[in-house]
Amino acid sequence: MKELDNIKESYISDMANVKIMDDLNNLRVNYLGKNGHLTTIMKLIKDLSVEEKKSFGVAVNDLKGEVTRGIEAKTEELKNAALLAELNSMPKVDLTVSSAEKKGSLHPVTIIQQRLINIFRGMGFAVEDGNEVETEYNNFEAVNIPKFHPARDMQDTFYLDNNQVLKTHTSASQNRIMKKYGAPLKVIFPGRCFRNEELDASHENTFFQMEGMMVDKNVSISNLIYFMKTMLSEVFGKEVDVRLRPGFFPFVEPGFELDCSCPYCGGKGCRVCKQGGWIELCPCGMIHPNVLEMGGINPDEYQGFAFGLGLSRLVMMTYGFTDIRNLNGKDLKVLEQTKIK
Numbered sequence: 195m196k197e198l199d200n201i202k203e204s205y206i207s208d209m210a211n212v213k214i215m216d217d218l219n220n221l222r223v224n225y226l227g228k229n230g231h232l233t234t235i236m237k238l239i240k241d242l243s244v245e246e247k248k249s250f251g252v253a254v255n256d257l258k259g260e261v262t263r264g265i266e267a268k269t270e271e272l273k274n275a276a277l278l279a280e281l282n283s284m285p286k287v288d289l290t291v292s293s294a295e296k297k298g299s300l301h302p303v304t305i306i307q308q309r310l311i312n313i314f315r316g317m318g319f320a321v322e323d324g325n326e327v328e329t330e331y332n333n334f335e336a337v338n339i340p341k342f343h344p345a346r347d348m349q350d351t352f353y354l355d356n357n358q359v360l361k362t363h364t365s366a367s368q369n370r371i372m373k374k375y376g377a378p379l380k381v382i383f384p385g386r387c388f389r390n391e392e393l394d395a396s397h398e399n400t401f402f403q404m405e406g407m408m409v410d411k412n413v414s415i416s417n418l419i420y421f422m423k424t425m426l427s428e429v430f431g432k433e434v435d436v437r438l439r440p441g442f443f444p445f446v447e448p449g450f451e452l453d454c455s456c457p458y459c460g461g462k463g464c465r466v467c468k469q470g471g472w473i474e475l476c477p478c479g480m481i482h483p484n485v486l487e488m489g490g491i492n493p494d495e496y497q498g499f500a501f502g503l504g505l506s507r508l509v510m511m512t513y514g515f516t517d518i519r520n521l522n523g524k525d526l527k528v529l530e531q532t533k534i535k
């Protein structure tokens with residue numbers, strides 16, 4: 195039938211022109227809708243003979259089926275095209291590129307500090323954080339260095355406008371710790387310290403220390419030696435000897451420089467210990483009664499020891515750095531040395 199052929203022809207050309215979903219919906223309405231071509235053409239049926247009616251009906255239904263399937267196929271095609279367009283507009287990520295090249299690592303100071311913390315925790319010490327900006331009182335007065343005392347000259351300090359200071363040593367936290375814990379106490383407090391230094395390979399304006407205090411009844415120099423020897427033997431992974439030499443620090447009496455037998459040559463003399471067989475590592479002493487008192491602890495009842503381990507120095511020794519400035523620098527070769535491969 196001619197009318198049906200015309201519809202089929204126009205359907206094919208209309209379908210070929212469909213570009214977007216809206217076009218397809220219009221096509222659906224135009225052919226299959228209430229007033230669509232394939233609905234209205236059925237009105238012609240009443241003028242046909244019985245025979246013709248039958249074949250006409252079948253032909254219209256066939257075409258309806260073809261249009262319906264054509265619309266379904268086109269819907270799928272348009273959806274896929276939209277998805278592809280969206281994917282193409284996304285930034286390209288190559289999932290096959292390996293990330294192994296850019297693996298990070300902990301900073302050498304962090305690694306050694308963490309190791310020390312683990313050792314001291316194992317010996318029953320609590321771990322505290324200290325302030326980096328401190329009151330002048332905590333940094334000096336509270337550790338027995340009064341205003342205008344010549345001992346202040348030992349540490350050239352950064353003063354802030356509000357009269358506070360960048361802490362010059364971790365000892366600045368001693369007073370706060372004693373007031374927080376009371377006696378007895380066993381605490382370590384690592385931290386970043388600052389001094390106004392002439393910079394060279396062994397002097398930096400920003401460096402790390404780890405302070406420790408133990409206060410109890412009947413604490414003596416023997417306890418100090420025991421803890422230092424145990425700690426250093428753990429750090430170096432082998433038994434080391436320690437020796438004490440007199441040293442002056444206003445907050446300890448008596449005060450010592452604690453040396454450790456060189457773990458690298460066993461005391462025979464090498465580059466690390468500058469042939470001396472001993473390494474100066476950890477100033478320490480018995481806490482001065484004034485310091486205990488200012489911390490709210492009765493010095494007639496309690497004694498204690500304190501130490502200020504040079505963490506930056508220990509890191510340099512462990513990893514063989516010859517310039518302390520490398521620890522604060524941005525040279526990735528420094529981190530390479532401790533990278534977990």
Ligand code: DAH
Pocket residue numbers: 362363364365405406443445446449477478479480500501502503
């Ligand atoms: N605070 C001292 C400094 O930075 C180091 C020190 C010495 C700490 C003796 C102590 C100590 O706790 O007992 O030079």
